[in-house]
Amino acid sequence: MTKFLAIVKREYVQRVRTKLFVIMTILGPVLLMVFTVVPTxxxxxxxxxxxxxxxxxxxxxxxxxxxxxxxxxTERPRDKNAKVEIVDAVNDNTQQRMEKAGQNFNGxxxxxxxxxxxxxxxxxxxxxxxxxGKGELEGYLIIPPDILLxxxxxxxxxxxxxxxxxxxxxxxxxxxxxxxxxxLTAAGVSEEALERLSQRVDLEVYPVNEKGEEGARGSGIAGxxxxxxxxxxxxxxxxxYGQVVLxxxxxxxxxxxxxxxxxxxxSFTLMLGKLIGVSLVALTQLGIWVLAFGALTVVGANALRxxxxxxxxxxxxxxxxxxxxxxxxxxxxxYATLYVLVGSxxxxxxxxxxxxxxxxxxxxxxxYMAFPVMRSPNSSFSIWISMVPFFSPIVMLVRIVTQTPPxxxxxxxxxxxxxxxxxxxxxxxRVYRVGMLMYGKKATIPEVMRWVRQA
Amino acid sequence: MTAPxxxxxxxxxxxxxxxxxxxxxxxxxxxxxxxxxxxxxxxNGAGKTTTIRMIVNITAPDSGQIKIFGQTITPELQDRIGxxxxxxxxxxxxxxxxxxxxxxxxxxxxxxxxxxxxDQWLAKLNLSEWKMKKSMELSxxxxxxxxFITSVLHEPDLVILDxxxxxxxxxxxxxxxGIVLELKASGKTIIFSTHQMEVAxxxxxxxxxxxxxxxxxxxxxxxxxxxxxxxxxxLRFEGDESVLNDPTLVADIKRSxxxxxxxxxxxxxxxxxxxxxxxxxxxxxxxxxxEPSLNTIFIAKVTEAV
Numbered sequence: 001m002t003k004f005l006a007i008v009k010r011e012y013v014q015r016v017r018t019k020l021f022v023i024m025t026i027l028g029p030v031l032l033m034v035f036t037v038v039p040t041x042x043x044x045x046x047x048x049x050x051x052x053x054x055x056x057x058x059x060x061x062x063x064x065x066x067x068x069x070x071x072x073x074t075e076r077p078r079d080k081n082a083k084v085e086i087v088d089a090v091n092d093n094t095q096q097r098m099e100k101a102g103q104n105f106n107g108x109x110x111x112x113x114x115x116x117x118x119x120x121x122x123x124x125x126x127x128x129x130x131x132x133g134k135g136e137l138e139g140y141l142i143i144p145p146d147i148l149l150x151x152x153x154x155x156x157x158x159x160x161x162x163x164x165x166x167x168x169x170x171x172x173x174x175x176x177x178x179x180x181x182x183x184l185t186a187a188g189v190s191e192e193a194l195e196r197l198s199q200r201v202d203l204e205v206y207p208v209n210e211k212g213e214e215g216a217r218g219s220g221i222a223g224x225x226x227x228x229x230x231x232x233x234x235x236x237x238x239x240x241y242g243q244v245v246l247x248x249x250x251x252x253x254x255x256x257x258x259x260x261x262x263x264x265x266x267s268f269t270l271m272l273g274k275l276i277g278v279s280l281v282a283l284t285q286l287g288i289w290v291l292a293f294g295a296l297t298v299v300g301a302n303a304l305r306x307x308x309x310x311x312x313x314x315x316x317x318x319x320x321x322x323x324x325x326x327x328x329x330x331x332x333x334x335y336a337t338l339y340v341l342v343g344s345x346x347x348x349x350x351x352x353x354x355x356x357x358x359x360x361x362x363x364x365x366x367x368y369m370a371f372p373v374m375r376s377p378n379s380s381f382s383i384w385i386s387m388v389p390f391f392s393p394i395v396m397l398v399r400i401v402t403q404t405p406p407x408x409x410x411x412x413x414x415x416x417x418x419x420x421x422x423x424x425x426x427x428x429x430r431v432y433r434v435g436m437l438m439y440g441k442k443a444t445i446p447e448v449m450r451w452v453r454q455a
Numbered sequence: 456m457t458a459p460x461x462x463x464x465x466x467x468x469x470x471x472x473x474x475x476x477x478x479x480x481x482x483x484x485x486x487x488x489x490x491x492x493x494x495x496x497x498x499n500g501a502g503k504t505t506t507i508r509m510i511v512n513i514t515a516p517d518s519g520q521i522k523i524f525g526q527t528i529t530p531e532l533q534d535r536i537g538x539x540x541x542x543x544x545x546x547x548x549x550x551x552x553x554x555x556x557x558x559x560x561x562x563x564x565x566x567x568x569x570x571x572x573x574d575q576w577l578a579k580l581n582l583s584e585w586k587m588k589k590s591m592e593l594s595x596x597x598x599x600x601x602x603f604i605t606s607v608l609h610e611p612d613l614v615i616l617d618x619x620x621x622x623x624x625x626x627x628x629x630x631x632x633g634i635v636l637e638l639k640a641s642g643k644t645i646i647f648s649t650h651q652m653e654v655a656x657x658x659x660x661x662x663x664x665x666x667x668x669x670x671x672x673x674x675x676x677x678x679x680x681x682x683x684x685x686x687x688x689x690l691r692f693e694g695d696e697s698v699l700n701d702p703t704l705v706a707d708i709k710r711s712x713x714x715x716x717x718x719x720x721x722x723x724x725x726x727x728x729x730x731x732x733x734x735x736x737x738x739x740x741x742x743x744x745x746e747p748s749l750n751t752i753f754i755a756k757v758t759e760a761v
Contacts, residue, residue, distance in 0.1 A: 006560035014549060256544035260605060263511040263538035264561040266530070437513070437542075450475070 003265045004273050011248060011277025016284060024240075025285050029292065049108045050167050053128055053140035055116040063143055064113050066178035071109040071170065109170075114140070125158070132160050141171060148182050230324055231367050231394045233286070234331040238363055241282040241332075242339040246352045248274045249343030249432070258436040267433040272425070275340055279332070323400050323410075330417040331393030335359060337424040344432035345448055366391040370398045377402040386413050389420035427452060463525075464489045464613050464644040465510055470519030472505055479505040481668040482519070487613075487646055487661070492639050494659030495648040496749075498757055502668040503648045504541060507615055510646070511538045523613070534562050537611035541618045541648075543602045545590040551577075551601055552586040555608060562609035569608070576604045580630065596623055603631060607638065614638060615646040620654060632658060652750035662749070664756060671756050680746045683755075686719040687747040688728065694737025704728050709751060714741060718751055 015021055052071070056064040116124050121142070131137045139159030147153050155175060157168065184194055206214050249271065252258040261270055338359050339352075346352040369391050373382040377399045386395040386405075392413040399405050434451035465487035472480045480502040487493040497503050508514045509521055512528040523532050546554055552573060559569035577583045580600045590598060599622065607614060616635070620628045635658060639645060649655050655662060656676065663673040672679060691714040699705050699717065704727065707718040719725060729742055747755075 002563060003561050006557060010549075010557050014546075018548075251546075255547060256542045257546065259508075259513065259540035259542050260538065260544075260558070260602070261561065262513045263536060263540075264533060264558070437508075 004269050007265070007270055007273030008277040008280070011274050012280050015244070015278065015281045021281070021285070025288055028285070029289055049110050050138045050164070051110045051112070051136070052171070053112050053114045053131075053137055054143065055114045055121075055124060055128075055140065056143045057116060057145040058143060058148060059145065061113070062182055063147070063175070063178045066181060067141075067171075067174045068111040068113070070174035070177055071111050109167075129158070132158070138164075138167075141175070143175070147179060148186065228370070230328060230331075230397050231370060233328060234335070234393060235363055235367065237282055237286060237332055238335040239360070240285075241278060242335060242356065242359065243349075243353065244281070245275060245278050245336050245339040246343040246356060247349045248278050249340050250346060250349050250352055253347055253436055254349070262436065267436060268429040271340060271344070271429055271432050275336060275425075279336060282332070320401065323397060326414065327393040327397045330414065330421070333421050334389055334393070334417060334424070335363060337421055337428060338362075341424055341428040341431065344428045344435050362390050366394045369395050373398050374402055378405065383409065387416055389417050392417055462489050463487060464523070465493075465646070466522040466525075467506065467510070468520050468522070470506075470509060470516040470521060472509060472514065472516050478668050480509070480516075483665065483668075483670055484519075485663045485670065485673060487644060489644050490639065490642050491660040492635065492645045492647055492658055494655040494662040495646055495665070496650065496652070496655055496662055496753065497665040498650055501665045503665065504617060506665070507538070507540075507617060507646070507648060511536055511615060534609065535612045537606035537609060537614045539602055539606035539614075539616045539619055541621075543599075545598055545601060547591040548589055550587055551582070551590055551593070554590060555601065555604060558605040559608050562611075564609050572608055572610075573604075576608060579634070580604065596627055599623060600627065600631070603634075607634075611643070613644045613646070615648070617648045618650075619647070620649075620651070628654075652748065652753050656749040664753065666757050672752075676749070679749075679752065683747050683752050686723070686725070687745050687751060688717045688719065688725055689741060689743045689745045690715045690717050690739070691741035692732060692737045692739040694732070695735045698728070698731045698735050698737075701731075704731070707751070707755065709748075716745070716748065716751065718747060718755065 054064055054067060056062075056067075114124065114128070125142075128137065128140045132139065138161065139157060142156045142158075144153045144155060147155060157171060159168075181194065185191070189197070208214055251274075252261060252270070265273075339356060342352050342356045342359070346355055369385050372379075373385065373395050376382060382395070382399060383405070386392050386399055386409070388395075396405075396410060396413045400410065430452045431448055435448075463486045465485075467483055467485045470480060470483050471478065483502070483506060485495075495503050495506065505514070509516050510523070512533055521528065524535065526532060546557075549557070555573045555576075556566065556569050559572070560566070564572070573586070574583070577586055580603070582597060582600060585593060585597060590601065593601065599619075603616075603619060606616065614635075619635075620631060623631065632654075635645060635647070647655065647659060659676060661673070661675045662679060664671045672682075674682070699708055699715075702720060704720055704723045705717055706720045706723075709716040709718075717728070719728065725744060729739070732739055732742075
């Protein structure tokens with residue numbers, strides 16, 4: 001036991017003390033932000049105004065004011081009171097909220113009217129094309145005269161940048177709104193009635209449990225997001241630490257210390273000590289991240305509340321967090337032991353990296369399994385798949401969140417996981433013991449099978 | 456528990472170990488006596504390392520048995536053994552001092568005691584100023600001395616050294632040799648595995664020569680040499696060397712810078728050789744009956760077995 005602790009301690013101290021660990025701990029969340037949030041932001045950022053000319057050929061150019069109004073109003077949020085914007089956003093549904101948030105990053109539109117009735121269209125187009133060519137315009141829109149009567153007639157947008165899809169869709173939406181409004185007005189619907197009639201309805205959702213009791217009004221978002229947060233956590237941890245576990249197991253082989261150590265400790269003690277040591281390092285790093293994230297959330301929520309904004313009610317029972325932790329641990333260890341197994345077979349870390357590739361695929365498969373399970377959590381597919389050790393940590397958690405399955409099923413899947421971990425460790429230990437003393441060559445599968453029988 | 460009083464530290468009894476088709480050690484028996492330096496000799500691939508691995512309980516024999524200090528090996532007994540394998544390394548990025556402490560912990564040495572001994576040993580091997588350095592900053596020779604310390608730090612009763620001097624410069628070889636002799640003087644038993652016969656000859660009390668997984672001869676160096684017979688001649692002469700090519704007289708010759716060691720053929724007479732040399736008109740500067748060197752015995756025995 002003292003020897004085991006000595007190994008765990010060495011593994012832990014040597015790793016936590018490195019500069020790499022400190023840097024990664026600080027930079028990890030930053031990098032995560034950079035790789036997830038920033039690309040989404042960049043997608044919606046438009047750095048300059050879109051200069052748009054509109055040729056409205058309808059009678060009396062009835063559509064232009066509405067199009068201009070929509071485009072130029074919504075695209076200038078800086079002039080508005082930001083707080084009003086937020087309150088607005090909260091009342092809207094999620095999609096609209098996201099759109100609005102996105103619009104804040106959009107450049108505005110500068111919409112100008114081009115008088116087209118007195119001149120031939122070809123002439124006008126030539127002139128406007130010239131202006132686009134000279135960089136004075138981003139594009140122009142031709143609204144055909146009979147657009148209000150004939151749905152088959154299509155407006156045409158000429159532009160410099162075909163790839164600026166967000167702007168195109170905004171123009172399309174503005175034009176659609178204008179056309180619909182005009183058509184309705186033409187049909188005798190008043191402006192005010194229009195407002196009233198086009199108000200949305202939102203679905204209110206209440207869960208009903210197996211005893212037939214109604215629950216509090218819930219948001220599916222939490223149930224939807226949490227298993228994915230877990231899956232993501234397992235994924236990140238395995239991605240970051242699988243290689244470290246592998247490296248740790250191979251380390252003694254690469255540095256040829258194995259034989260010295262084996263004259264002092266059992267190979268199983270050494271292997272397990274290394275696994276636990278590295279896992280504690282992972283736990284330390286994750287712990288720091290989770291605490292930092294938690295603190296930020298609390299601060300953020302307080303800030304929101306003080307600005308008169310009640311946070312969205314997450315209805316998560318506390319038992320869920322226990323499940324979250326347990327399944328995270330199981331998920332982590334089942335994949336970590338796979339890395340141990342690979343590490344025991346190979347002689348260098350590089351070699352191990354290649355052999356370990358399928359592990360990542362297995363992990364991703366588990367993530368994809370979560371989708372069908374989320375939609376029908378009690379189908380026989382879901383039940384079976386939640387018993388498969390490599391998928392169960394993610395899948396079972398999805399089931400717990402969506403429609404909690406009977407306790408025996410949860411317990412069974414945990415048990416299967418634990419047994420699998422023990423089996424994998426046992427297998428890895430046998431391979432490790434023999435493989436450790438084989439220097440310089442990678443073992444073939446038949447050789448590994450023989451080691452398992454031999455050891 | 457009172458351990459039985461035994462004079463043999465290691466007893467290997469009829470041990471066989473195979474890897475698949477290959478028999479690494481075949482029905483090997485040997486005895487290492489307490490307080491002596493035991494040379495386990497043999498060419499590369501003879502089965503030395505496999506034998507040692509079985510002694511320190513890294514692998515188990517297929518058949519036969521091994522007793523250490525009169526008992527079957529246990530983890531507790533393992534702590535009384537110090538092992539410097541031929542395949543050895545250090546944690547590259549770990550500081551020398553920490554590293555030694557880790558190895559001491561694995562032998563159940565208390566931290567304080569370990570610190571004291573580490574300082575002592577580092578000083579003894581002129582490595583004190585390297586204590587806080589990472590081992591990757593050390594030269595190969597220094598690393599080897601650190602590895603040597605790991606095998607003796609816990610003051611084991613049995614020290615097993617597998618090619619401990621390979622790659623060391625003469626100064627350091629002398630230093631370590633001195634320490635090995637000190638260990639013996641303090642009552643430790645040492646198993647010394649090598650194929651460098653000169654070194655073995657200098658420090659071993661007993662030897663066991665194995666070749667192709669089998670024991671060829673065993674005994675004290677005295678006995679081995681005596682049984683091999685006084686049939687070597689150290690020779691220095693000028694003249695015709697064709698006499699030495701007569702297989703009825705000469706079994707083998709070994710040339711050094713200024714003299715020739717002649718291993719006489721079986722039943723050949725040294726006097727006859729001298730006579731023939733003089734008859735051939737050679738000027739004989741030195742003609743001395745000597746004991747065969749361990750190297751001569753080694754080569755003779757190993758090639759004889761082929």
